[in-house]
Amino acid sequence: MQFHLHQSHNSIGDFEEAKIKLLSIMVRPGLHIFPELFMTGYPLGDICLQAPFIKNYLRFREDLERSVKQMPENPDSVALVGGLSYELGEEGVPKSIRNVIFEVTPGKGVKEIYTKRLLPNYDIFDEQKYFTPGHTPGVWEWKGQKFALMICEDMWASSFHQMDPALDLVKEGPFTAVINLSASPFDVTKSDKRRDRAHTLSHLFKAPFFYVNRVGGEDEILFDGSSFVINGDELVVFAPAFQGAILTTTLPKSVEYKPVGVNICENTWESLFSPRFSPEKTNPTRLKVWSDQECQTVFEALKFSLQEYAQKNQFKKFLVALSGGMDSALVLTLAKLSLRPGQELEAIYMPGLYSQAISWELSHQLCLNLGLKLTSLPIKFLHSNVKMAFQNNFQEPFAGLTDENVQSRLRGLLIYTRSNQTGAMVINTSNKSEIAVGYSTQYGDAVGALPLLGDLYKTEVYRLAEWINDKHNDPIPKGILTRAPSAELRENQKDQDSLPPYERLDCILEGILSYRLSEQDLVSMGFAVEEVKKVFQLYVKAEYKRRQFCPIVKIKAKSFGFGYRVPISKHPGIYQA
């Protein structure tokens, strides 16, 4: 028996594509497995409630049914396909929507065979907002063989859920194989976690585990594919990350399965959200440093996210504002290394009153290395004009933070003017440390369609840059890696004048954001009280900036963006000890 794992890569709502893919493969004999919600794409959000979408989807389903019935019968071919099942009330309002598996049989038709039981509703997931859960274990028979079916989260029972579909399902065995259709969002550690889990479940079910995941970048959320077949302790076969693929394989031979404990299905907060303190005991604690393999994964993820957003939103040009600093240099390098035929990338350098000559030289050198033209667009003149306009009309000159923000906002205005002129997508260059403490100017350096580095702490930005230099012939000038970070918005400004050193800052932030630590917890890890208090204060105060931020490419389990939901208005002492 042949198994085909279709690690598909299609857009939300592209029914035509889904239909063509499905119909064209059904002539090949074997058991075809498509990802969760292959028919519609995922995540849909409110789209799944909108009548025009529902009409189009139901029309697609009818078309598909008709086409499948018109095919010659073929008892050797069948497909398991993820889709939605609607029950509509009066006036077409959905009474229930279920996330299901359809069995598609040539010459016969399309039959619903299983409803997802465990609907994730934490972090970026809103499935309980839209879907009704199933209550029946996924048992399916084909050609005299019995298969165990799951959809994504069904394999992840945890303390968040009050039910465990795997333990329920295993009682219905023995099974020839376990099959999981997924639309599982990427994070750096996710692939390992999925495989670990699959090994456990393969032992539990005493059967091979087939895992098929979708590929796609949906704004900030990435689906990496990384499908696989696991049998006991063995990784039988796997697909690459971040590209469409078809894995064809036969049923793996039986292996010796190990007994599995009863508590297999208890996931903790930490295992779900995988925070990243270094296991080494240091004082203060440090962040874990990415391995080369992790850098490679993040590198691929970020290039993919950029290309997905561009392709799905019809951008063929990209635009990056270079400052001579680390973040913009890394963003430009990533964009360049992701570039496809027919695409263009433009860099602009917008020096102000406090920009040092070295910033221009380093930006220039970077563009030489990357083979890109660099345009300089000074803001000094506009800056002094704004100053004058204020002096004339308000009789008040400005200085300090106001003056800094004006420069940053002028750059925001100019880069978007260029974007309007060329149709280029502006890539934002903010990093997670900045976003966390509000070290950016709203409508200034915070502008952009997508911040590639928005889920990377500053220390991780450096680590990734060094790794790229190592693997890709040093595109980033050493001077950028070694100079002290600065916004260059006032004389001799350094990030470290306003913020703790990034090595400490990033660790405190990870403590707050992923470990949910309190002041006392952080102090007991070796951080100074004043430093911790300051970071909390900055973090709380920056909420309004995060609310208007662009979608932040998610590469970790806990990120800012869609899955982060914190009100702006609240008592200022809310986190105070």
Next chain:
Amino acid sequence: MQFHLHQSHNSIGDFEEAKIKLLSIMVRPGLHIFPELFMTGYPLGDICLQAPFIKNYLRFREDLERSVKQMPENPDSVALVGGLSYELGEEGVPKSIRNVIFEVTPGKGVKEIYTKRLLPNYDIFDEQKYFTPGHTPGVWEWKGQKFALMICEDMWASSFHQMDPALDLVKEGPFTAVINLSASPFDVTKSDKRRDRAHTLSHLFKAPFFYVNRVGGEDEILFDGSSFVINGDELVVFAPAFQGAILTTTLPKSVEYKPVGVNICENTWESLFSPRFSPEKTNPTRLKVWSDQECQTVFEALKFSLQEYAQKNQFKKFLVALSGGMDSALVLTLAKLSLRPGQELEAIYMPGLYSQAISWELSHQLCLNLGLKLTSLPIKFLHSNVKMAFQNNFQEPFAGLTDENVQSRLRGLLIYTRSNQTGAMVINTSNKSEIAVGYSTQYGDAVGALPLLGDLYKTEVYRLAEWINDKHNDPIPKGILTRAPSAELRENQKDQDSLPPYERLDCILEGILSYRLSEQDLVSMGFAVEEVKKVFQLYVKAEYKRRQFCPIVKIKAKSFGFGYRVPISKHPGIYQA
């Protein structure tokens, strides 16, 4: 027996205030009722998962418990108070969080007596993300009387839920009274809906219905209070909207209760989201026009939202950019009419190349009427400087949309420069029609902390302005109400050159957003195919602008903002017929 309904007005996480309020009232005899989650505030979002918040909350609970026990015993006084109940696992990670009612008895202590059963998870609600539901009807006895307890949504069984707490609870009767602790978000029609429902439930339970709702503006979400006691068909007593209040009353006398049908608890999509087509048959269909009462309610809601945001985020000054058009005139008027002692309001007029003299005159007249100083800050010079900078550095002049956006972004930059200088809160002036079709410039006129009119269609902006003129001595010059809407970003520009007339546009938008209609549906209501197609196209294309918009003050059941979750990246034909 005395009942005290505490329509409280306190901030998220202000435990000190909650404790003082609670302890100070317990000396008064009677049954004190506080709103849902009075102890913590609502909605908390991810805050309820954060360890420092949990620690502070549990410390407050211990403090409260101790203080209550130290009070002299008083068998005539008891309080029902909404709060959270945590079950913490290893390392303080919440295993379950329940939304509960505490019974607080002087000299005795604090006892958990009921868990919310129906957790709303649609639209702005994310309660299933955080809370675990209860499974037991809310029966509570005090002084030999039996009371039925509910928390907010428990009274709203609907097709969204698969359970009906009211029908479950009524079986446990008879009850002396039904008591509902709520944190129920405001919309224009909500108060009527709540009362209608309470009449029905009072008849069903054959007992008076006590409804206590919180007051507060939490970013975009407003809680109006509007607490009441209803008995059968009678409205016994009610509290004002948008202010803290204590209703003190005795148990209403028994009335004749009517039999209630079985299907009382079926809510439809339309009754939950109350769309607003006019019931009159016209071709094409029109929006329903707000009544005077509705205008009054919206007027109060918008003033309240501004003041709440300002107070909770420490703003004492407000800043509005006047254009000489309707939206900014209404925003300035609302801000002025909401002003409290010690607050300041500043208006700025930023004329460009295409601003007409009449725009200045009307802005000037408006400020005279409102007793406000108006500063003019022309952008012409800066505009031509930006143009020159592009010509010099890119050898490409710009025109068309780019040129329009530059003007709008210069205004965004200047108003935020002024805001930085004075610490004023910038009030955004966009309306719902613009936000829906993307008729605004990102980082230009789309900037601001809060868009007061973001949930009002343009025709509603006019209606409210006319109502205000009628009731408040014509502050808005007639010329503003009668001139054709224009962004004045090019020669002789009119909104109507790019958009359908607002009367039709608004109705099509309401069809798409609240009725979830398709192209065909709208065409069958009398709209031209091309017009409908165009609106759909503009609506889909504007998603990226909405993602970075400020929190939009919610005054309707279906609004943009937190409860609106639609991906940017999707197949462009997703809604096409």
